[in-house]
Amino acid sequence: MSEMTNTICPRCEGNGFIRVKDLLGEDIDQADCPQCDSQGEVMLPIELTFVNEDGGRESIIKKAEVEEWNTLKYFL
Numbered sequence: 001m002s003e004m005t006n007t008i009c010p011r012c013e014g015n016g017f018i019r020v021k022d023l024l025g026e027d028i029d030q031a032d033c034p035q036c037d038s039q040g041e042v043m044l045p046i047e048l049t050f051v052n053e054d055g056g057r058e059s060i061i062k063k064a065e066v067e068e069w070n071t072l073k074y075f076l
């Protein structure tokens with residue numbers, strides 16, 4: 001089993017909430033992040049993370065395409 005590590009939530013980027021947009025892409029609301037339960041951090045297998053320039057640990061899947069996001073869900 002992989003070692004798990006605390007990682008900045010890739011969905012809300014550590015904010016604990018996500019922006020809700022309308023069909024035109026305008027921000028219309030905010031919602032608690034369902035990925036991290038508004039904690040701003042998630043536990044991920046260490047091989048799916050990297051340390052950013054600020055010394056924080058981020059998911060390598062953060063910038064991935066939406067299809068790959070489904071792969072991340074498998075680990076969560």
Ligand SMILES: [Zn+2]
Nearest residue numbers: 009012033036
């Ligand atoms: Zn989150």
